[in-house]
Structures are given as C-alpha cells and as structure tokens.
Amino acid sequence: MRDFSELIGDLDFERLVVDETALHRLDPRIKLLGAIGLIFAVVSMIHPGIPLLIFLLTLIVSVAIGIPLNTTLKRLIAPLTIAIVVFIVVLFTYGGEEILTVFHGISIHREGLNLGVLIFVRLVASISILNIFIATTPIQDTLSAMKWFRVPPIFVDLMGMMIRYVHLLSKEGVRMHRAQQARCGFSDRLSYLAKMRNIGLLGGALLLRAFSRGECVYLAMLSRGYRADSRIVKKSRPISLKEILLGSFIILSSFLLVILDRMIGEI
Incomplete structure (x- = not known):
C-alpha cells in the first residue's frame, strides 16, 4: 500500500x-x-x-x-x-x-x-x-481563461478557492496521519478494522477542520471587501x-x- x-x-x-x-x-x-x-x-x-x-x-x-x-x-x-x-x-x-x-x-x-x-x-x-x-x-492562468470565456464569476472564484484549499487540507491531512502513526495508530499489531476506524477518525477531523477554516476564510474575505464582482484573477x-x-x-x-x-x- x-x-x-x-x-x-x-x-x-x-x-x-x-x-x-x-x-x-x-x-x-x-x-x-x-x-x-x-x-x-x-x-x-x-x-x-x-x-x-x-x-x-x-x-x-x-x-x-x-x-x-x-x-x-x-x-x-x-x-x-x-x-x-x-x-x-x-x-x-x-x-x-x-x-x-x-x-x-x-x-x-x-x-x-x-x-x-x-x-x-x-x-x-x-x-x-x-x-x-x-x-x-498554472491555476491562475486557467482561472483567467475561464473568466475570458464568460464562465460565471462565482464558479471561477469557487474553483480557485477549492484548488487552493485542496493543497492546504491535503498537507494538514498528512500531518494528522503522521501524528497518528507516531501514536501507533497504524501499527502492524492492529487489525484491519482498527486501522480503518482510525482512517475514519482522521477523515472526520479533517472534514470538521475544513468547515471551520472555510468559514473563517469567508469572513476574512468579506471583511476585506469581497463581492461577487470582485476581480481575483489577472487580465488575459x-x-x-x-x-x-x-x-x-x-x-x-x-x-x-x-x-x-x-x-x-x-x-
């Protein structure tokens, strides 16, 4: 594996x-x-x-x-x-x-x-x-191309944020996985079901963290004047x-x- x-x-x-x-x-x-x-x-x-x-x-x-x-x-x-x-x-x-x-x-x-x-x-x-x-x-060039093709701005913004936070949450997931490994969460002595349960706990914790971080980021964007017509991609x-x-x-x-x-x- x-x-x-x-x-x-x-x-x-x-x-x-x-x-x-x-x-x-x-x-x-x-x-x-x-x-x-x-x-x-x-x-x-x-x-x-x-x-x-x-x-x-x-x-x-x-x-x-x-x-x-x-x-x-x-x-x-x-x-x-x-x-x-x-x-x-x-x-x-x-x-x-x-x-x-x-x-x-x-x-x-x-x-x-x-x-x-x-x-x-x-x-x-x-x-x-x-x-x-x-x-x-590059992702930023892809978003600019989508904007040029008149893709609705909300979809362009969502795609940009999703791709960015896939990376961040993926790295967070790696850190959580290594922490579980350090605590023998995936030891060879554990059964397959126990390992799957630990993976489920990791996934649940990561999902809760994603919701929390997403809410904080959205509030931060609103406080900085973000609107649906805001330009977050460069001009083509x-x-x-x-x-x-x-x-x-x-x-x-x-x-x-x-x-x-x-x-x-x-x-």
Whole structure:
C-alpha cells in the first residue's frame, strides 16, 4: 500500500508547470478550448480504437514535454480505479443478444463487454488529456481563461478557492496521519478494522477542520471587501493570430476524429 504522503503529493497540480516547452508557453485559453474539444470528441466516439490511440499519444506527449511517466501513471490510479469499477458493473449488468460466457450464473454479453471497454477507454483518454492540461497550465492562468470565456464569476472564484484549499487540507491531512502513526495508530499489531476506524477518525477531523477554516476564510474575505464582482484573477493578454489558427485546427481535428470514428463503424 502506498504511503499517504505520497498519495497527497500527487495532488500537487502545479509541480511540473515550471518547464518552458512550446506547450507550456501556449495561451491557456487555446489549451482550455483544445482540451474541452478533444474531451467532447472522445466521449462522442462509439468505437474504442481512436480513444485508445489518443491515450497512447498523451503518454508520448507527456514524456516529450518533460513529465515523468511514473508521475503520469500515478495520477491515473484513482481514475483507473473508477473506470475498472464502471467496466465491471457494465459487464455484468448490460444485456444483449449474444452471450459470451456465464460467470456464477450471471450472463456476460458481447454488447456489455463492448460497451464496458468503450466507457473504460473514454474515461482514461479524457483524464489523460486533462492531466496534460493541468501539468502545463498554472491555476491562475486557467482561472483567467475561464473568466475570458464568460464562465460565471462565482464558479471561477469557487474553483480557485477549492484548488487552493485542496493543497492546504491535503498537507494538514498528512500531518494528522503522521501524528497518528507516531501514536501507533497504524501499527502492524492492529487489525484491519482498527486501522480503518482510525482512517475514519482522521477523515472526520479533517472534514470538521475544513468547515471551520472555510468559514473563517469567508469572513476574512468579506471583511476585506469581497463581492461577487470582485476581480481575483489577472487580465488575459491578447491572443495572437498563430494561436487562433492553432485553436481552430484543434477544434476542426476533433470534429474530423468523430467523423472518422463514425466512418470506421460503417466499414
């Protein structure tokens, strides 16, 4: 089992945004638009081949821009767990005409297998696209891009605060976990249920601390004149013609990939 502090370390979204590759320097509005376009294309596809290819390409791009492969794979652990659960549920619950096999009295249909694989690769490809976007775009630039696209200010403010306090509460959780370890809260002599109870106590204490800190921060913001129309993100710079053309190319490519996916089904 991985150490709790290592799991929290994977939540550091901006740890790799210090490089100076072309993708890092690209305008965040173009990257946000391209990421959304590619994700919409992936979830619109009805065959697993192209989403799987996109996933492999994202791994290659990640390595090419300096993101360690093990970091990329670590960030995929949680989404992969969810994707595997969804795959198993669809596999055993989705019916069809052709039965592949029977597992402990439960029929597994070809249609269920195909749909499960499709959903699995859609999830993995979409998360991989988001991973590249997060690893190459500072949070403040992302918020500015959302503001430029006329996302309601309340959502932009909430996202900025959530991301900030995910880091703070994660570090707080690491300190609490280490304190429990120092008091033999996860000793090998304890049973599995006792360890789970200690984790539950840690999570409950962290949740109460999050509510308390959130209330204090909100009151502090109000005392400093915060309002719904307050500007907490920087103003975006003008987009160059080259970046506009690149963004148009990404959106057009996303549409073409969906069309290609439909053409594969007709062959």
